Amino acid sequence: MKALVFERNVARFLAARAVSRLGSGRAAGIGPLRLADVEPPELPGEGWVHVRPLLSGICGSDLATIDGQSSRYFEELVSFPFVPGHEVVGTLEGPARSAMGSSLEAGTRVVLEPVLACAARGIDPPCSACAQGNTGACERVAFGHLRPGLQTGYCADVGGGWSTAGIAAHSSQLHAVPDHLSDNDAVTVEPLACAIHAVMSAGLREDDLVGIVGAGTLGLATVAAISTLSADGYIPAPRATLVGGRYAHQRHFAEELGATAVFPEDQLARAIRRHCGSKVIGGPSLRGSVGSRLSSGADIVFDCVGSAGSIEASLAMTRPRGRLVLVGMPGRVHLDLAPLWHREIALVGSYAYGIEPGGRHAFDLAFEVAARCRAGRLVSATYPIDRFEEAIAHAGAAGRRGAIKITFDLRGAPNRQGGRQ
Amino acid sequence: MTPRPGLVMEVDGSTPPLLFWNGEGFRLERLPEGTRVVYAPEPLAPLADPIAAIRHALEHPVGDMEPLSALLRPGMRLTICFDDVSLPLPPMRSPDVRQLVIEQVLELAAEAGVDDVVLIAALALHRRMTEPELRHALGDRIYDAFAPHGLLTQHDAEDPEGLVHLGRTEQGEDVEINRRAAESDLVVYVNITLVTMDGGHKSIATGLASYRSLRHHHNPHTMRHSRSFMDAPASELHSSNWRMGRLIAESGIRVFQIETTLNTDTFPAQFGFLQRREWEWTLRDRATYAATAAALDRMPARLARQIFHAIRAPQAMLSVQAGEVEAVHERAIASVWRQQGVAVEGQTDVLTMGLPYICPYNVNSIMNPILVACLGLGYFFNLYRGKPLVREGGVLILRHPTRPEFHPGHHPSYIDFYEQVLTQTTDPIEMHKVYEESFATDPWYVHLYRTGHAYHGVHPFYMWYWCAHALEHLGRVIVLGGNPSAVRRMGFSPASTLQDALEMATDVVGPSPTITHLHAPPLLMADVS
Numbered sequence: 001m002k003a004l005v006f007e008r009n010v011a012r013f014l015a016a017r018a019v020s021r022l023g024s025g026r027a028a029g030i031g032p033l034r035l036a037d038v039e040p041p042e043l044p045g046e047g048w049v050h051v052r053p054l055l056s057g058i059c060g061s062d063l064a065t066i067d068g069q070s071s072r073y074f075e076e077l078v079s080f081p082f083v084p085g086h087e088v089v090g091t092l093e094g095p096a097r098s099a100m101g102s103s104l105e106a107g108t109r110v111v112l113e114p115v116l117a118c119a120a121r122g123i124d125p126p127c128s129a130c131a132q133g134n135t136g137a138c139e140r141v142a143f144g145h146l147r148p149g150l151q152t153g154y155c156a157d158v159g160g161g162w163s164t165a166g167i168a169a170h171s172s173q174l175h176a177v178p179d180h181l182s183d184n185d186a187v188t189v190e191p192l193a194c195a196i197h198a199v200m201s202a203g204l205r206e207d208d209l210v211g212i213v214g215a216g217t218l219g220l221a222t223v224a225a226i227s228t229l230s231a232d233g234y235i236p237a238p239r240a241t242l243v244g245g246r247y248a249h250q251r252h253f254a255e256e257l258g259a260t261a262v263f264p265e266d267q268l269a270r271a272i273r274r275h276c277g278s279k280v281i282g283g284p285s286l287r288g289s290v291g292s293r294l295s296s297g298a299d300i301v302f303d304c305v306g307s308a309g310s311i312e313a314s315l316a317m318t319r320p321r322g323r324l325v326l327v328g329m330p331g332r333v334h335l336d337l338a339p340l341w342h343r344e345i346a347l348v349g350s351y352a353y354g355i356e357p358g359g360r361h362a363f364d365l366a367f368e369v370a371a372r373c374r375a376g377r378l379v380s381a382t383y384p385i386d387r388f389e390e391a392i393a394h395a396g397a398a399g400r401r402g403a404i405k406i407t408f409d410l411r412g413a414p415n416r417q418g419g420r421q
Numbered sequence: 422m423t424p425r426p427g428l429v430m431e432v433d434g435s436t437p438p439l440l441f442w443n444g445e446g447f448r449l450e451r452l453p454e455g456t457r458v459v460y461a462p463e464p465l466a467p468l469a470d471p472i473a474a475i476r477h478a479l480e481h482p483v484g485d486m487e488p489l490s491a492l493l494r495p496g497m498r499l500t501i502c503f504d505d506v507s508l509p510l511p512p513m514r515s516p517d518v519r520q521l522v523i524e525q526v527l528e529l530a531a532e533a534g535v536d537d538v539v540l541i542a543a544l545a546l547h548r549r550m551t552e553p554e555l556r557h558a559l560g561d562r563i564y565d566a567f568a569p570h571g572l573l574t575q576h577d578a579e580d581p582e583g584l585v586h587l588g589r590t591e592q593g594e595d596v597e598i599n600r601r602a603a604e605s606d607l608v609v610y611v612n613i614t615l616v617t618m619d620g621g622h623k624s625i626a627t628g629l630a631s632y633r634s635l636r637h638h639h640n641p642h643t644m645r646h647s648r649s650f651m652d653a654p655a656s657e658l659h660s661s662n663w664r665m666g667r668l669i670a671e672s673g674i675r676v677f678q679i680e681t682t683l684n685t686d687t688f689p690a691q692f693g694f695l696q697r698r699e700w701e702w703t704l705r706d707r708a709t710y711a712a713t714a715a716a717l718d719r720m721p722a723r724l725a726r727q728i729f730h731a732i733r734a735p736q737a738m739l740s741v742q743a744g745e746v747e748a749v750h751e752r753a754i755a756s757v758w759r760q761q762g763v764a765v766e767g768q769t770d771v772l773t774m775g776l777p778y779i780c781p782y783n784v785n786s787i788m789n790p791i792l793v794a795c796l797g798l799g800y801f802f803n804l805y806r807g808k809p810l811v812r813e814g815g816v817l818i819l820r821h822p823t824r825p826e827f828h829p830g831h832h833p834s835y836i837d838f839y840e841q842v843l844t845q846t847t848d849p850i851e852m853h854k855v856y857e858e859s860f861a862t863d864p865w866y867v868h869l870y871r872t873g874h875a876y877h878g879v880h881p882f883y884m885w886y887w888c889a890h891a892l893e894h895l896g897r898v899i900v901l902g903g904n905p906s907a908v909r910r911m912g913f914s915p916a917s918t919l920q921d922a923l924e925m926a927t928d929v930v931g932p933s934p935t936i937t938h939l940h941a942p943p944l945l946m947a948d949v950s
Contacts, residue, residue: 267840274837279865 001413003038003163004388006065008080017068024063025396028389033066035388038083041159041168044145045122050093051110051169055187055382056161057087057407058395060218060306061329062153066392071331078154079147085161085408086114086153089177089186097171100361109177111189112169113363114151115352116158120170121146129354133361135172136197136352151352162385164413175363184376187407188221192366192375195221198302198327198350199229200357200365206236208299211272213265213314215245215254216398217378217405218327219304224373227258229365234358240275242298244268247399257373269317272298276319293339297322308333315339315347325350382409424463427763427945428698432456437699439938440710441775443902444788444822445725446717447710448775449699450919456936457769459810460698461945464686465760467737471518475525478679478741484748489526489677492607493533500605501526502576502629505544506554507781508613509683510942514733518681520560522611522741526679527563539601540567542575543610543628546635546870546877547782548831549575554785574601578631578877579867586633587672590664594637596672599629603674610746612680614753616761616804617651617946620680621750622666623659630665632861632879637661641849644889649803651946653754666746679743680753683736684760685943692732696943722824729778730785761946765810768949770934771926772811773919774801776821777942782876782884787828790907791835791843791881793821798898799887801939807949810937814896816926818919823903825910830874834866838881839910847912849889857882896929 009032016031040050062084064070092108099113117135118126121144129137142148149155158168177186195218204210210226212219223243230237240260244267245251251262263271273280278296297319303310306328312335318324320343327350340347353362369375380403383391388408395406430436438449439458452458468474479489493499503519506512523540530538540563542550555573556564567573576599577583585603587596602608602625610628614620627635637643638661644650646657653659670676688695692713694706702710717725740756742749778788780796788796797819802809811817827836842856857879860866866878891898898913899922905915916922926934939947 261841263840267836270837271841273865274841274859274863277864279868 001038001040001163001165002035002385003083003159003165004033004385005036005038005081006084007032007034013068016066020067020069023396024067025393027067028392031066031068033084033388035386038163038165040165041157043168044157047097047171048168049096049171049174050166051088051090051112052093052166053085053088053090053161053163053410054109055089055183055379055407055409055411056085057187057191057405058392059087059191060216063392063396064329064331067396069331074150074154077142077148077150079149079156082149082154082156083160083163084153085163086112086151087187087190087407088112088114088152088161088167089183089189090167092174093166096174098174098176099172099363100175102176104174104176109186110174111177111186111363112152112161112167113173113175113193113353114153114190115173116141116146116149116151116155117172118144119172133355135354137354162388162408164385164410175367178367178371181367181371182376183411184379185370185374188217188375188378188405189363189366189370191217192221192225192369193353193362194218194350195225195327196229196362196365196369197353197356198222198325199225200235200362201350202300202302202323202325204235204238204300207239208236209272209276210238210241211268211298211301211314211317212241212243212259212304213268213301213310214304214328215243215250215262216304219243219245219302220250220253220257220378220404222302222304222327223254223257223259224369224375228369228372234365242268242271242275247402249402250399250404253378253404269294269313272317294319296320299323300325302327304328306330308335311335315345318343318345320344322346323348378404379407380404382407384409384412424465427462428460429763429765430458430460432458439699439940440695441773441820442777442942443775443820445722445729445778447714448820448902452773452938453923453936456938458938458940459763459765459945459947460940461685461943462760462763464684464696464736464943465739467684467739468741471521471738471741472525474738474741475522478743479525479529482677482744483742483752484745486677486744489609489743490529490533492675492677493530493535495534495536497535497537497606498604499530499535499538499607499609500541500602501538501609501611502541502543502602502625503558503611504613504624504628505542505547506550506558506784507547508619509615509734509736510779510781510784511687511732511734512557512784513683513736515557516560517558518613518683518738519558519611520563521738522679522681523559523563526609526611538572540573541599541602541629543624544576545628545630546578546632546880546883548870548874548876551874576629577871579871584631588668590668592664594661594665595634596626596665596668597631597634598625598669602629605674607675607677609677609679612678614680614682614750614757616944617653617754617757620753621653621659621662622669622746623662624678625669625676626662626665632877634665636861639883639886641853641886641889644849644886645893648890649805649809650887651803652806670746676746677743678746678749679741680749681741682739682753682756682760684739686736687734687943689732689735722826726778726787758946761944762948763945765947765949768808768812769810769815769937770812770930771816771818771923771936772939773818773936774820774939774941776801776819782880783828783831786831787826789827789832789835789839790823790825790911791839791884793819793823793903794911795884795887797821798891799884801941802891804939804941804945805947805949809894810939810947810949811895813894814929816897816899816929817891817895818899818901818916818922818926819903820901821903823900823907825904825907831876832881833869833875834860834863834878835876835881843910849886849892852882852885897926899925
């Protein structure tokens with residue numbers, strides 16, 4: 001059985017880092033990632049079961065890791081070698097209990113909630129965050145009977161989604177997929193849950209003006225979350241949701257998923273300015289070009305990119321005392337925080353998910369959103385695992401190549417009994 | 422030699438390739454045999470002594486009006502308004518006619534002991550003029566005498582204290598104009614009637630008005646019913662302005678109108694080939710064309726723009742008339758027709774034209790795609806009296822690079838119009854209903870209009886409305902050599918060669934269409950029978 005294994009290898013890491021400057025995803029062949037023959041991961045104990053991946057997505061954080069661009073912050077939160085892949089829909093290889101406590105039979109389709117929190121780590125009593133269902137905020141992701149790893153896909157003990165050998169999954173990570181959802185729909189549930197968590201914890205108020213920077217998978221998931229959850233009354237309805245996306249197909253999807261209006265990314269600030277009746281600090285003059293900062297701005301901006309440029313642009317379009325939510329994973333960035341200080345903007349991170357305000361689990365809501373939005377259409381291409389270099393290059397250039405989500409398709413891979421799924 | 426009148430020439434086997442303007446450049450295109458080409462008349466001889474002519478006009482006014490010297494008295498409030506940077510095109514060599522006229526008016530005012538004199542640039546919702554532009558229009562002497570004392574002002578259509586509502590016309594149109602002008606004992610308006618649309622009551626009713634007033638005639642309905650807006654009797658735009666102008670007169674505001682007209686000596690000697698018919702080009706013309714076209718093609722657009730915007734036209738005063746607004750305007754229009762009129766028999770299936778680098782709204786600026794549309798479908802399409810040159814359902818082929826470039830300081834709301842409105846609709850009525858007011862009242866645009874050099878927030882809408890008649894009339898608009906995405910954004914079709922464009926046109930008008938090429942500038946007015 002095959003898996004893509006990411007090893008600690010400084011030389012390859014540095015090579016990947018250098019090559020990725022030419023474009024994200026180009027370093028898959030020379031970096032620390034390699035296709036290897038592997039055995040299925042050992043089940044760490046009671047409550048664990050093997051999950052056979054059907055589809056496994058390639059996420060922005062995976063690309064950052066492969067490109068050698070992810071933050072050193074994560075060094076102590078991962079363990080090597082690991083098999084990437086945390087956006088997973090798969091089938092149970094044995095009976096199990098779900099995260100919600102229901103019994104699941106072998107063969108049940110499940111989506112993995114990848115966070116390896118206290119329950120999965122055998123830590124009892126759980127930390128205060130886990131006790132309240134906020135597994136994304138688990139305080140023990142480097143402790144317990146597992147080696148460090150904030151999620152499946154970054155932990156040496158449990159495998160990952162980019163593998164035909166399966167994943168060791170704890171019952172706290174299992175969510176049964178409703179029958180009416182396709183595999184494509186299901187593989188988007190994890191990023192949808194991230195977006196739902198970001199949206200539900202953003203403190204959105206009735207009539208707020210919302211800006212979304214970036215219209216890749218996370219940006220589009222955020223649009224879908226806002227439009228669906230507000231229509232269903234889970235969150236107040238914003239006055240308008242304005243989205244900036246670099247590519248035409250991204251803007252098309254954003255519009256279809258319920259954005260009020262969509263714009264090329266460099267026009268979003270102008271659009272927000274128009275909607276909020278703001279002025280521009282250092283506005284256009286005969287000598288200068290358009291100023292970089294709105295005098296007012298959106299009430300909430302979701303930065304779904306996570307680069308220095310996107311954060312700076314987001315800060316410039318958030319109103320004083322507004323909120324800037326980092327949905328996209330940032331790395332080490334150089335930023336001028338004077339506007340943050342002066343305008344008293346709340347800059348908040350949004351990682352993972354859990355029991356959301358209102359008492360429902362983000363994955364529960366994500367299944368609803370995925371069904372309503374037919375989120376499977378965001379899956380633009382699937383690749384077999386042995387074409388991983390092409391797959392990762394495609395994911396790294398998704399926008400340019402007219403794609404949104406690239407996944408590995410593991411459905412044709414032989415199972416542990418030698419048959420094919 | 423007597424200047425030759427305009428000409429409609431038919432292309433035959435011996436006709437050389439003809440010049441098409443292409444923004445900041447040119448192209449020679451070979452048109453199919455049988456194509457009609459409409460050439461402008463040659464420039465008429467200007468007034469030999471313009472100063473004397475001005476003084477004569479001021480002392481011998483037309484219509485029901487006393488000589489200017491009789492209207493001037495000590496202690497009175499005199500306001501002199503003048504056309505802004507949008508006229509003439511290209512900017513003329515110094516001294517500008519506004520300077521010549523205003524110097525004479527000021528001399529008479531000084532002789533009469535008038536010391537409360539204010540100058541107002543009547544810019545409506547256009548951008549404010551810069552100091553160099555004002556100095557060019559008025560001359561240093563006037564500028565230095567008035568500007569440092571705050572007596573040279575620019576109309577501010579967004580200054581609530583600076584406007585006065587005079588009432589409503591019988592059709593309910595608000596008439597709100599500049600307070601200083603309204604409260605003056607005499608308003609002298611110094612106008613340049615470059616084309617037949619300019620002047621008359623439009624000078625004050627538009628040039629000194631507010632958005633509240635302008636919206637009554639700058640809208641899709643009015644523009645669709647102005648056929649054309651270059652022909653005042655057939656123009657709803659002018660009917661509305663005339664109603665307003667008469668209300669202004671009835672409210673007791675005394676206007677002494679001075680309208681000047683210019684000949685069409687448009688380009689300086691180094692661009693002399695632009696004034697001549699191609700088959701009459703000398704060897705020197707051909708060499709100059711080849712060298713200029715090649716150099717322009719190679720240089721960055723920005724540099725080419727700088728070169729063209731530095732052009733100062735040698736055009737000179739053809740006539741000056743002063744007195745009562747309507748009587749003055751009638752004579753000015755007759756003068757423009759004498760210079761620009763060309764009789765054309767019948768309409769055509771396909772009309773072609775090359776668009777130059779300049780229109781009234783990008784002087785010293787960038788011709789953005791909306792202005793390209795306005796110049797082609799607004800101005801040039803409407804250069805007719807009687808019937809449009811192109812038949813209903815016909816095709817208009819424009820040549821222009823149509824780059825999606827904008828001057829951020831001059832045209833900030835154009836950028837948003839391009840990105841936020843044209844992406845949603847190109848229907849003038851729809852955008853009027855849904856978007857206009859939010860742009861017109863946007864506080865940032867208002868701020869930039871009042872304090873910077875930006876066109877008013879609503880201005881791009883007006884530019885699009887100016888296309889409304891053409892958009893309704895035409896079966897298709899093809900932009901030759903234009904940026905495909907910008908062209909498509911505006912609902913037009915891009916073509917890379919004239920042959921492609923003509924082939925595309927046959928999809929709409931059928932095979933073997935009649936073709937007419939409008940060979941302008943220099944400007945002309947087609948009198949289509």
